[in-house]
Amino acid sequence: MKDTxxxxxxxxxxxxxxxxTGLRGNLGxxxxxxxVVAAAAPLTVMAANSPLIIAMGNGIAAPLDAAxxxxxxxxxxxxxxxxSRYVTNAGAFYAYIQKGLGRQVGLASATMAAASYTFxxxxxxxxxxxxxxxxxxxxxxxxxxxxxxxxVVVMVVGFLGYRHIEMSSRFLGxxxxxxxxxxxxxxxxxxxxxxxSALPIAPFTIHAALSGSPGLGxxxxxxxxxxxxxxxxxxxxxxxxxxxxPRATYAAVFGVGLFYVxxxxxxxxxxxxDNVVRMANEHTGDMYLILIRSYMGxxxxxxxxxxxxxxxxxxxxxLHNVVVRYQYIMSRYGVLPVSISxxxxxxxxxxxxxxxQTSTSLxxxxxxxxxxxxxVTQIYAWGATAGTLGYMAILSMTCVSVLxxxxxxNKGVGNLWHTLFAPIGGLIGLLTCxxxxxxxxxxxxxxxxxxxxxxxxxxxxxxxxATGYVLASHMKIKxxxxxxxxxxxx
Numbered sequence: 001m002k003d004t005x006x007x008x009x010x011x012x013x014x015x016x017x018x019x020x021t022g023l024r025g026n027l028g029x030x031x032x033x034x035x036v037v038a039a040a041a042p043l044t045v046m047a048a049n050s051p052l053i054i055a056m057g058n059g060i061a062a063p064l065d066a067a068x069x070x071x072x073x074x075x076x077x078x079x080x081x082x083x084s085r086y087v088t089n090a091g092a093f094y095a096y097i098q099k100g101l102g103r104q105v106g107l108a109s110a111t112m113a114a115a116s117y118t119f120x121x122x123x124x125x126x127x128x129x130x131x132x133x134x135x136x137x138x139x140x141x142x143x144x145x146x147x148x149x150x151x152v153v154v155m156v157v158g159f160l161g162y163r164h165i166e167m168s169s170r171f172l173g174x175x176x177x178x179x180x181x182x183x184x185x186x187x188x189x190x191x192x193x194x195x196x197s198a199l200p201i202a203p204f205t206i207h208a209a210l211s212g213s214p215g216l217g218x219x220x221x222x223x224x225x226x227x228x229x230x231x232x233x234x235x236x237x238x239x240x241x242x243x244x245x246p247r248a249t250y251a252a253v254f255g256v257g258l259f260y261v262x263x264x265x266x267x268x269x270x271x272x273x274d275n276v277v278r279m280a281n282e283h284t285g286d287m288y289l290i291l292i293r294s295y296m297g298x299x300x301x302x303x304x305x306x307x308x309x310x311x312x313x314x315x316x317x318x319l320h321n322v323v324v325r326y327q328y329i330m331s332r333y334g335v336l337p338v339s340i341s342x343x344x345x346x347x348x349x350x351x352x353x354x355x356x357q358t359s360t361s362l363x364x365x366x367x368x369x370x371x372x373x374x375x376v377t378q379i380y381a382w383g384a385t386a387g388t389l390g391y392m393a394i395l396s397m398t399c400v401s402v403l404x405x406x407x408x409x410n411k412g413v414g415n416l417w418h419t420l421f422a423p424i425g426g427l428i429g430l431l432t433c434x435x436x437x438x439x440x441x442x443x444x445x446x447x448x449x450x451x452x453x454x455x456x457x458x459x460x461x462x463x464x465x466a467t468g469y470v471l472a473s474h475m476k477i478k479x480x481x482x483x484x485x486x487x488x489x490x
Contacts (some may be wrong), residue, residue, distance in 0.1 A: 057217020069221035070257025078133035078422035100401030111468030116390030158358030166238025
């Protein structure tokens with residue numbers, strides 16, 4: 001089939017889709033990549049996720065799991081990015097989903113996406129408060145309640161989100177360089193110390209791949225990529241978005257993927273094939289810090305502890321900006337109150353939306369605090385799990401939408417790889433990981449009453465989707481003009 005960059009008439013948004021005022025910026029590929037990779041929090045992944053991949057997945061095959069997850073994300077990205085030429089605003093997932101599956105499903109996915117990222121943000125805000133409290137207590141004998149530190153973090157993130165996007169970009173860029181730099185330095189030290197044995201072939205063998213629970217290993221590796229697709233959310237603030245956004249998305253996928261493959265490979269080699277699984281099971285929380293101390297000394301461990309906090313903060317800020325722009329776009333088209341789409345006269349930022357998200361985080365934390373929930377085993381574990389389930393469901397719906405858009409609504413547009421084979425491959429991989437997550441939900445949540453919590457989380461995720469669908473149905477009946485305008489989201 002002929003590949004064309006010119007959208008068919010049905011895919012071209014009407015002139016009214018671009019309001020007279022909007023966000024402004026001059027973000028290039030590097031700035032956007034830094035923001036979306038910061039959302040993935042590479043150092044936090046190595047410290048928190050990689051031990052789970054090794055302990056609950058298939059052991060030494062962790063780098064192979066990261067490579068498989070990279071392939072799945074690439075297959076998703078191939079169709080997603082190709083479709084981006086037919087979606088001309090910053091509507092993100094729901095713009096893509098409604099393009100193929102209709103306005104009601106599109107709006108339902110919007111509420112699910114905004115809620116899922118919000119769950120993750122609040123979970124991380126609780127976790128960073130606990131981490132900061134422990135760091136201050138252990139390093140300086142200063143005792144400050146975790147919730148007070150969480151509130152301070154929320155306020156600082158809200159301030160940066162209120163300002164121009166390039167201020168957030170500069171901070172995230174600095175934090176990202178530091179956390180990636182320390183991990184790569186550790187990789188180099190391990191290779192220099194152990195030589196060829198630091199990069200054994202065994203993790204990439206069939207025997208290693210099929211050992212343990214490979215499904216869980218790949219699923220945890222998929223978690224490591226959260227936020228990479230948010231490149232499209234910054235479309236209005238990007239320089240030459242038709243070029244910048246695809247390049248940034250592919251750079252994020254392959255950059256993050258290669259980083260995880262190499263770093264987890266060095267982690268396995270650093271501990272040794274015979275010891276790494278035992279270390280992951282016995283020292284899940286501080287396994288990576290033990291590795292740093294073993295090869296780089298106590299001072300380096302202390303530095304990594306501090307950078308873990310900045311990594312968490314960068315992740316919170318990046319995801320805050322994502323939710324803010326979801327709300328901003330929905331407000332522009334009448335789904336949320338129109339005031340939320342106000343743009344600051346000096347900062348060219350969605351400042352009201354940032355205030356709304358900051359208030360949501362504060363209210364959520366205060367309610368959870370009043371309920372007496374533990375910041376790590378309950379708020380973080382439950383919030384991150386709920387958000388990740390919603391995230392994988394939305395990725396899956398996006399793949400379905402790409403398939404419907406190019407193979408049902410606009411036959412003959414594009415080539416088979418981008419419009420059929422890659423989206424099908426991505427969908428199979430994502431649905432498999434989603435099924436594994438649901439099947440193992442109680443074990444993933446852990447703690448007392450895990451089954452009850454699992455049912456509650458599953459119900460909450462479904463409610464976020466149903467709320468958007470009911471809202472769209474209500475708009476269709478009561479406000480047909482506003483409902484018709486939703487087509488401009490794509």
